[in-house]
Amino acid sequence: MKNNYPFLSMLRKYVNSSVLLVIASVTALIIANSPWGDIYRTIWELPISLSIGGFNFFSHDGHAMSLGTFINDFLMAIFFLSVGLEIKREVLCGELSSLKKALAPVIGACGGMLLPVIVFFLVCPKNPVMERGMAIPMATDIAFSLGCLSVFSKRCPLGLKVFLATLAVADDLGGILVIAIRYTEHLNMGYILAAFLIVGILCIGNWRGVRTKAFYINTGLILWYCMLNSGIHSTIAGVVLAFCIPANIPRGTKYYIERIRHQLDHFPSTVVTYADRNKPVVLSDDEIALLKSVESSSDHLVSPLQDMEDMLKMPVNYHIIPLFAFANAGVNLAGMSLMSLFSGVGLAVFLGLLIGKFCGVFSFTWLGIKLGIIQMPENANWKSFASICMLCGIGFTVSMFMAALSYPSAEHADLLNDAKLGILCGTIASAIVGCFMLNAFLPKENPDETSK
Numbered sequence: 001m002k003n004n005y006p007f008l009s010m011l012r013k014y015v016n017s018s019v020l021l022v023i024a025s026v027t028a029l030i031i032a033n034s035p036w037g038d039i040y041r042t043i044w045e046l047p048i049s050l051s052i053g054g055f056n057f058f059s060h061d062g063h064a065m066s067l068g069t070f071i072n073d074f075l076m077a078i079f080f081l082s083v084g085l086e087i088k089r090e091v092l093c094g095e096l097s098s099l100k101k102a103l104a105p106v107i108g109a110c111g112g113m114l115l116p117v118i119v120f121f122l123v124c125p126k127n128p129v130m131e132r133g134m135a136i137p138m139a140t141d142i143a144f145s146l147g148c149l150s151v152f153s154k155r156c157p158l159g160l161k162v163f164l165a166t167l168a169v170a171d172d173l174g175g176i177l178v179i180a181i182r183y184t185e186h187l188n189m190g191y192i193l194a195a196f197l198i199v200g201i202l203c204i205g206n207w208r209g210v211r212t213k214a215f216y217i218n219t220g221l222i223l224w225y226c227m228l229n230s231g232i233h234s235t236i237a238g239v240v241l242a243f244c245i246p247a248n249i250p251r252g253t254k255y256y257i258e259r260i261r262h263q264l265d266h267f268p269s270t271v272v273t274y275a276d277r278n279k280p281v282v283l284s285d286d287e288i289a290l291l292k293s294v295e296s297s298s299d300h301l302v303s304p305l306q307d308m309e310d311m312l313k314m315p316v317n318y319h320i321i322p323l324f325a326f327a328n329a330g331v332n333l334a335g336m337s338l339m340s341l342f343s344g345v346g347l348a349v350f351l352g353l354l355i356g357k358f359c360g361v362f363s364f365t366w367l368g369i370k371l372g373i374i375q376m377p378e379n380a381n382w383k384s385f386a387s388i389c390m391l392c393g394i395g396f397t398v399s400m401f402m403a404a405l406s407y408p409s410a411e412h413a414d415l416l417n418d419a420k421l422g423i424l425c426g427t428i429a430s431a432i433v434g435c436f437m438l439n440a441f442l443p444k445e446n447p448d449e450t451s452k
Helices: 006-014 017-032 037-043 067-093 099-123 142-150 158-182 189-207 213-230 236-244 252-265 285-300 304-328 338-342 344-370 382-391 397-406 413-441
Strands: 063-066
Touching: 017 037, 017 142, 017 304, 063 067, 067 158, 067 213, 067 236, 067 304, 067 397, 099 158, 099 344, 142 158, 142 382, 142 413, 158 236, 158 382, 158 397, 189 213, 189 236, 213 236, 213 304, 252 285, 304 397, 344 382, 344 397, 344 413, 382 413, 397 413
Parallel strands: none
Antiparallel strands: none
8 A cells, every 4th residue: 555644655664653642742832831822722722614605514502613622522533533444443353352362451451441540530539520520531542552562562461451452442341331421411413313314324334335435534524514403412423434334345455466477477577777777668448448447446345444443643643633632631730739639529530540550450360360261461470460560540531522522611721631641640750650660670681582
């Protein structure tokens, strides 16, 4: 497949997505508390429109979306489309494809979602507005957590890497369900019926073997608009769209490989001498048509699901998530102090991530192993496994997203800032403690390499 992002490919050699996420977050925090802080906050309130006559695609209830809302509602729908594609692939043929494979990380994810909510509920003052944020410490950030683990990649057993990655995917699925249920209100039945109709069209397209990405993308945009105005959070449209995209190759790989070989056999081959190397090459119409046929056959060797997942990986990891972090990590520390972490929402989120996630993942998995339901990840022991459980407290992207949903900034700016501070400190603390534990408890050499 062609590389449509040469600059990002070069960037990826030197800066991975986790580092870029850290840079964006720190930059936002610095700018938000600098003399340019007011400008930074004003930028996200600028209106966004894509209008034809009186119709604005980026509008909700007749009001234009702000830049911040555009990032959180539209760009994050693309992020959840990428997440949905990954979940579907894992369910069909990956670590979630069978009960035996999925059980350990799914049980761990259940504990990792339940215990943080309980910790938040116990710590947070009994205030209905504050308690809206109970879901904030539920999620594990797959980019941050795997980024920390990558530092120890040569020493970490493969089983632990797979466990963490699969648990983060299961966490995302749980987070999606929470967003769909917890943050849905004031339903508009007209738009909901329209959304169901569009989903039906997508399912028929899948059933009839439509493989054109443009069909799914354009129909998905209409679905997103209907979701946005229905009362169901618009990011759910990305997940629904992902599960409607085909993952199969109807004729199998053999048919297309043989077709490519047959087409290449009919393509004239020429020898270019050193003197002719700079001369222009002009192909005939038949030769161009033949090459396009080869390209079409090559495209059919990759399912639409994997093709779109690969296509979204770079822009999501290197554009959307860092931009989301830059827009949402700018906690205004004016009038605040670290004392916010010792009371209220800040403390509840902080402890939910640092203690709730660790205790939830470790205790549920420990119980499953002791009951003989699941097995310890291969080549792991309890100490190294506990280190991985600590990394599960790294909950940045989806936690920030849920914080914005729980405490709309215009109405509850102080609570939102407290929640963001709790997320940042809980994530950093989990990362530091997890890295220290990994360094202390992982074997000095990778067991997979020593066995060779």
